[in-house]
Amino acid sequence: MQHVQQSFFPTQQTRHYNVSFPSTRYQGSKRKLLEWIWTQVADLEFDSVLDVFGGTGSVSHLFKTARKRIIYNDNLLFNWNIGLALIQNKKTRLSPDDVELIMQENPDMTYPDFIARTFQGIYFTDEENVWLDRVVYNIDHVLTDPIKQALARFALYQACIVKRPYNLFHRANLYMRQAKVERSFGNKTTWDTPFETHFRAFVAEANAAVFDNGRQNVALHQDALNAPTDADLVYIDPPYISAKGVGVDYHEFYHFLEGLTTYNTWPDQVDYSTKHRRMKRHASPWYRADEILDAFAAVFARYQQSILVVSYRNDGIPSKTDLIQLLKRYKKRVTEANKSQQYVLSKRHSKELLLIAT
Numbered sequence: 001m002q003h004v005q006q007s008f009f010p011t012q013q014t015r016h017y018n019v020s021f022p023s024t025r026y027q028g029s030k031r032k033l034l035e036w037i038w039t040q041v042a043d044l045e046f047d048s049v050l051d052v053f054g055g056t057g058s059v060s061h062l063f064k065t066a067r068k069r070i071i072y073n074d075n076l077l078f079n080w081n082i083g084l085a086l087i088q089n090k091k092t093r094l095s096p097d098d099v100e101l102i103m104q105e106n107p108d109m110t111y112p113d114f115i116a117r118t119f120q121g122i123y124f125t126d127e128e129n130v131w132l133d134r135v136v137y138n139i140d141h142v143l144t145d146p147i148k149q150a151l152a153r154f155a156l157y158q159a160c161i162v163k164r165p166y167n168l169f170h171r172a173n174l175y176m177r178q179a180k181v182e183r184s185f186g187n188k189t190t191w192d193t194p195f196e197t198h199f200r201a202f203v204a205e206a207n208a209a210v211f212d213n214g215r216q217n218v219a220l221h222q223d224a225l226n227a228p229t230d231a232d233l234v235y236i237d238p239p240y241i242s243a244k245g246v247g248v249d250y251h252e253f254y255h256f257l258e259g260l261t262t263y264n265t266w267p268d269q270v271d272y273s274t275k276h277r278r279m280k281r282h283a284s285p286w287y288r289a290d291e292i293l294d295a296f297a298a299v300f301a302r303y304q305q306s307i308l309v310v311s312y313r314n315d316g317i318p319s320k321t322d323l324i325q326l327l328k329r330y331k332k333r334v335t336e337a338n339k340s341q342q343y344v345l346s347k348r349h350s351k352e353l354l355l356i357a358t
Contacts, residue, residue: 014042017065017213021058021086022205024158025167027253030237030311031058033339033352037311038062040337040354046232046307052224052299053237055079055250059311060087060217061209063235070217073227076250078157078257083219084150090212092147094155094203102138102152103196111137114267122172122276123164123256131195132160136263151206157257158205159198163191169256172276224299234303237311238295239286245317247287255279293318297326300357304330308357314338315350323355331357 015038021031030037037059048069051060056079060072064087072083105111115136116129124132139152161167165176177191220227224238241247251258255278259266269279285291296318300308308331314320320336327334335358338351 015062015065016067017211019061019065019209019211021056021061022154022158022202022209024056024058025161026056027168028237028240028248028250029056029058031056034058034062036337036339036352037354038066040356041233041309042066044233044307044356044358048231048233050227050231050234050303050306051237052227052234052303053239054083054087054219055237057082057086059235059237064211064213064215064217067213067215069215069231071220071228071231072218073220073222073224075221075223076254076258077221078153078254078261080219080221081150081153081261082157084147085154085206086209087217088219089147089150089210090217091210092145092151093207093210094148094151098143098148098152099200099203101142102135103199104138105134106138106142109137109141112263114263118267118270118277119256121174123169123174124160125174125178128163128195132156132260135195135199136260140263151203151210153261154206155199155202156260158202159195160257160260162198163193163195165191168253169276169278170253224295225302229303229305231303231306233307233309235309235311236299236303238292238299239284240313241287241289241292241317243315243317245289247289247292249287251282251284252278289317293322293326296323297329300326300330308355310353310355310357312353312355313350314353320353320355327355327357333358 024031049063050071050073052073054060054072054074057072060070064070070087072087074080074083111134113133115133119129120126135156139149143149143152165173239248239250258279270277271280285295308327310323312323324334335356337354340351
C-alpha cells in the first residue's frame with residue numbers, strides 16, 4: 001500500500017492512506033464532514049479510537065487512514081456488517097467470480113420467496129423483489145467467507161438505499177417511483193437503474209475502500225454501554241432528537257436492511273400490522289426526548305477515562321449547553337467547533353456540533 005500524506009490537513013498528525021470512503025446516502029452519515037472532523041482532532045494525542053455509534057463507518061475509516069487502532073461498534077447488525085467489511089477487513093475483496101456467483105441463479109438451489117411475498121408493492125417492483133430473494137440467499141449460502149459476505153451485503157444495502165425515494169424505508173411509497181408525473185425531486189434514472197448495475201458499482205467502491213493500516217482493528221455488535229473502555233479517544237455520534245422531540249430512529253428507517261442481514265429469522269421479526277412491514281420495535285432511550293440526557297450521561301461516565309468527542313446538532317435535545325455541562329462533570333476542558341450544514345429532508349439550516357472533552 002502506498003503511503004500518501006495529504007497536504008490539505010495543516011496539522012501535526014496526518015492521514016497516511018489516500019483511500020476514499022464509498023459514497024453513501026445514509027441519513028446521518030458524516031462522510032461530507034470528514035476533513036472538518038479531522039482538522040478538529042488531529043493534534044490530540046491518541047493512538048486508538050472507539051467509534052461507539054459506528055453507523056456507516058465513515059469516521060472509523062477516517063481514523064483508520066491515520067493508522068489508529070479502531071474499535072468500530074454498532075447495535076444494528078447491518079451496520080456491524082459495514083464495520084466488518086470496511087474497518088476490520090484488511091485485504092479481502094470480492095472477485096469478479098464472486099460477483100457472478102452472487103448474481104446467477106443456481107439451478108441446484110430452491111430459492112425462498114419471503115421478500116416477494118411479504119413486500120409486494122411496498123418498496124420495490126415484483127421483479128426486483130425476486131432478485132433480492134435470490135441474491136440474499138446466494139450471499140448467505142454461496143459465499144463462505146464472512147468478510148466477503150459482509151462486503152456483498154454492504155453493496156446490497158447501498159443498492160437498496162439509492163433505489164428508494166428519500167433513501168429510507170419509513171413508509172410504503174413505491175408509487176412515487178412508478179407514477180408518471182412531472183417530478184420536482186428525486187432521481188428517477190437512479191431509481192430505474194437495475195439492481196445488478198448498482199450492486200456491481202458498489203462492490204467496486206467497497207473493494208477500493210479496503211486497506212491494511214497495520215493495526216488490529218475490530219468491528220463489534222454491542223450496546224453503547226457494553227463496548228470496551230480502553231480506547232484513547234471515544235467518538236460519540238448518537239441518534240439525533242430535534243427540538244420538537246422527534247427522534248431519528250435508525251431501526252425504523254433501515255429495518256429492511258436489518259432484515260436482509262437476518263434473512264432466515266426475518267419472518268419472525270416483522271410487525272405484520274404495519275403497512276410497510278417494519279420490524280418489531282426495540283425500545284431505546286436514544287429515541288426519547290425524556291431519556292436521552294440520561295443516556296448521554298451513562299455513556300460519558302463509562303468512557304470518562306478517554307478523550308470524548310461528541311458529534312451532534314446545535315438545535316437538538318439535549319441542547320449544546322446541557323451537553324457541555326454534562327461533559328464537565330467528567331472532564332476538565334471542553335472545546336467546541338461547529339459547521340453550517342444543510343441536512344437531507346430538512347428545510348432548516350442548522351450547524352453540526354463537535355464537542356471535544358479532554
